[in-house]
């Protein structure tokens with residue numbers, strides 16, 4: 001993305017605009033979408049392109065005067081009007097655009113088309129959508145440097161001799177003659193023994209040297225290839241999937257690769273990526289943020305060693321992100337591996353040949369701020385626009401994708417039923433934890449029951465490693481009065497939610513405090529009940545409490561050394577997580593314990609035991625997907641066991657061991673679970689059988705919030721058509737950070753019906769996104 005805009009040129013453009021109001025008659029016109037939360041006219045405002053900027057096309061980020069105050073505002077050219085096209089407003093009212101954005105960014109046309117779809121489908125103004133597509137690092141040109149390269153000037157022709165130079169200057173020219181050229185000005189200065197660049201600049205001015213400028217984004221290095229493992233020979237099942245999908249290169253087609261954990265789905269993707277590049281096209285591979293560990297990236301980079309791989313994820317520095325994005329935009333990479341937002345990779349037009357979404361069921365693919373897009377659904381759309389195949393892969397497909405493959409047959413299902421050669425299927429045991437606790441003589445053992453404890457001991461004795469999952473941070477999540485006759489319970493003063501007890505051991509003394517996981521408010525743990533004065537007790541589950549119990553049960557486990565807790569509190573940066581995995585990989589850490597961060601994607605052959613402290617944490621959520629989430633978590637984490645030569649085992653503790661989601665995950669029976677769950681969804685008319693959009697209204701005043709929600713519902717009703725409107729009702733958490741929350745749910749059999757209602761609402765100015773209103777199409781979050 002070369003920067004053609006110098007600051008000086010920018011000033012010229014600004015000056016010309018004020019002088020050019022009268023000549024705007026013949027200037028080309030463009031439609032610009034400003035980066036604001038409101039929709040202005042259907043898709044943007046009309047501006048004139050001043051002469052200096054007449055080359056700008058659709059996809060360029062620009063600055064325009066907005067409103068009466070002519071406030072300079074960032075926006076995007078979304079369309080150039082034809083020379084005879086009627087702009088729909090009088091010419092003299094059209095203002096000239098101020099300048100091109102200094103980043104010089106121009107998005108490819110395919111990406112612009114994609115952004116338009118996102119804007120319409122997720123009901124987010126196009127300017128805002130485009131703003132979110134462009135990484136801030138690219139917009140701010142972080143890491144971009146300009147370098148001056150110099151070379152010897154060709155010998156002058158004819159009489160025009162060059163001015164005389166000093167001996168020292170001649171010395172610099174002599175040195176340059178011996179060096180590879182062109183060379184950076186600063187490097188030549190150093191080689192010639194100068195302390196500044198000035199004498200060389202004078203040689204440029206006098207014509208002895210010729211100078212060229214080069215811009216580049218410098219960021220150091222990124223994708224490190226792991227050990228180059230020889231490519232395994234695909235199994236028959238893998239080969240069948242590869243062959244069938246390859247047949248669809250060059251056209252849009254949907255494929256679902258359903259393979260148990262360890263079945264070798266990644267191997268299938270890698271072969272397809274290679275094939276795509278061999279055919280001269282480029283590919284996008286999306287993986288969940290959480291599995292973008294150096295392990296995964298290194299493995300893929302190693303296998304694609306002959307391809308140019310770009311990486312996009314949150315662990316990059318800003319300069320690296322700009323570098324990778326720029327590399328992609330300039331066509332310098334064949335494959336991009338990245339998290340959710342990599343679906344917006346600026347692949348040059350006409351060259352995208354394959355899109356793959358690994359772990360397509362992951363809720364992390366959904367963005368929780370506007371535009372609230374789903375990376376997987378966007379990937380399908382992007383493939384459709386690029387006319388290329390899309391491959392979704394999972395051991396526990398989302399019910400949306402499963403229905404598309406099995407019932408609607410709009411995607412082709414490929415089953416990988418066996419683990420890759422050499423891998424065993426882990427034996428999964430579900431422990432009735434209520435029963436174990438009743439039987440236990442040692443009342444102190446409250447989190448790790450005898451079955452799990454004995455299995456862990458045996459695994460350690462045997463030299464194996466253990467992964468232990470509890471999907472809840474903190475020490476304990478329930479803080480209440482110890483007197484059963486008093487019903488006081490600690491809740492957050494700003495949210496309708498309980499607070500979580502955390503223990504801080506960083507200081508000299510151990511300190512207990514409570515934190516709200518919704519608004520992050522904190523206070524010290526009260527000692528006594530404010531109502532009756534009796535002592536306060538804490539109970540419930542948290543990773544910190546598990547850690548405490550582990551060090552008590554297993555003296556060989558030392559926190560920070562042989563035991564490591566992995567959760568949002570201990571792993572504050574991607575680097576922490578990467579270091580933790582490295583220490584687990586080299587065997588120093590015997591037991592890795594933590595939240596869902598450790599449940600997915602990890603491939604460590606010495607993990608022979610996986611324990612789930614409580615499989616019930618997701619079941620308690622007020623969400624119709626609770627069963628689906630539980631199934632996914634239990635089977636994903638169990639799949640981390642037995643990835644080496646020794647067999648693996650998983651032990652799942654649950655107070656509800658008969659819950660189908662848990663029972664069927666333990667027997668690896670996804671198909672049965674999916675069939676039953678789909679039947680329930682059909683019966684209750686829930687997604688994926690119906691499409692849903694959620695409008696969430698937030699306001700500090702309870703009555704205002706209710707009034708606004710009722711008002712919006714009333715405005716929507718006249719044009720609902722077949723769309724069902726539910727509510728307004730209080731959200732499951734009715735107040736967060738001092739703001740009341742009410743929701744309106746829209747449901748329809750077909751997504752286009754929801755889109756129509758939202759589009760109509762937008763055109764009537766009813767959906768101004770921001771603090772007070774969020775629109776969530778195909779919501780995954782029900783809080």
Ligand code: ADP
Pocket residue numbers: 232233234235238259260261262263264265266267420421423603
């Ligand atoms: P998944 O992504 O389905 O969980 P992976 O692709 O991570 O599975 O494969 C699990 C392991 O099996 C990896 O170490 C991989 O290198 C290995 N593997 C995959 N396919 C084969 C094969 N055809 N032959 C031998 N080993 C394989």
Ligand code: ZN
Pocket residue numbers: 492493494495516517518519520521737
């Ligand atoms: Zn709170």
Ligand code: ZN
Pocket residue numbers: 481482483486487488529530531532533534
């Ligand atoms: Zn009390």
